[in-house]
Amino acid sequence: MRLNIFNCSPRGKRSNTRVLAGAFAEGFLETEGPAGRNDVREYFISDPGEFRLASEVFGEPCVALIAFPVYVDAMPAIAKSFIEEIAAYKGRCSSTRMLFLIQTGFPEETHTRPMKAYLEKLAKRLGAPCDGVIRMGGGEGARDRVRGSKGGGKMFERYRMLGRGYAANGVLDEAILAKLAGPKRLPALLTPLVLPLANFFFWDRELKRNGAYEKRRDRPLERE
Numbered sequence: 380m381r382l383n384i385f386n387c388s389p390r391g392k393r394s395n396t397r398v399l400a401g402a403f404a405e406g407f408l409e410t411e412g413p414a415g416r417n418d419v420r421e422y423f424i425s426d427p428g429e430f431r432l433a434s435e436v437f438g439e440p441c442v443a444l445i446a447f448p449v450y451v452d453a454m455p456a457i458a459k460s461f462i463e464e465i466a467a468y469k470g471r472c473s474s475t476r477m478l479f480l481i482q483t484g485f486p487e488e489t490h491t492r493p494m495k496a497y498l499e500k501l502a503k504r505l506g507a508p509c510d511g512v513i514r515m516g517g518g519e520g521a522r523d524r525v526r527g528s529k530g531g532g533k534m535f536e537r538y539r540m541l542g543r544g545y546a547a548n549g550v551l552d553e554a555i556l557a558k559l560a561g562p563k564r565l566p567a568l569l570t571p572l573v574l575p576l577a578n579f580f581f582w583d584r585e586l587k588r589n590g591a592y593e594k595r596r597d598r599p600l601e602r603e
Contacts, residue, residue, distance in 0.1 A: 406538065442510070484519030
């Protein structure tokens with residue numbers, strides 16, 4: 380069985396999406412499917428050449444895993460472009476089994492829930508069987524986590540377990556999916572701490588790296 384991964388992250392090979400999809404692929408390759416040894420191919424949609432190639436191979440008999448980050452409840456433009464491209468396969472991809480992997484920096488699963496419903500409807504409109512949507516809250520920084528660490532190791536193992544289970548029986552483990560998706564809401568006492576910590580450990584670092592930290596309070600569109 381072949382797994383085609385369509386990585387629709389703007390970061391491409393440097394993305395958190397690649398790391399997470401890669402862990403799923405590891406588990407997928409460790410387990411033989413009903414037809415024997417499995418195979419994985421990955422396409423980075425942010426690369427124009429691979430975008431074209433991915434569009435051509437999408438409809439072949441395979442498992443198609445479309446993966447991308449969710450930015451404030453919306454998909455990146457490159458993911459939308461790819462979806463518009465594969466719309467040409469509508470009614471002609473019944474042998475393509477679809478999976479989706481979406482992740483967001485927000486920890487609550489409420490931020491990926493609307494996208495899950497959209498993707499399930501997308502597969503239905505294309506006429507392709509949908510085997511599930513893998514959702515992950517708190518996915519930002521996954522590429523920087525050490526696999527041997529307590530939190531990182533457990534996270535990657537869950538993805539590998541999903542891959543193994545899917546390769547064996549074509550089903551995603553619901554218990555693992557729930558753990559990856561994150562809590563419905565953060566505890567009220569914890570919420571005021573999350574944004575300052577996120578700013579300190581991530582956003583402030585990015586601003587400093589790009590020479591914009593001192594301008595973080597600027598309001599260029601505000602009238603004086």
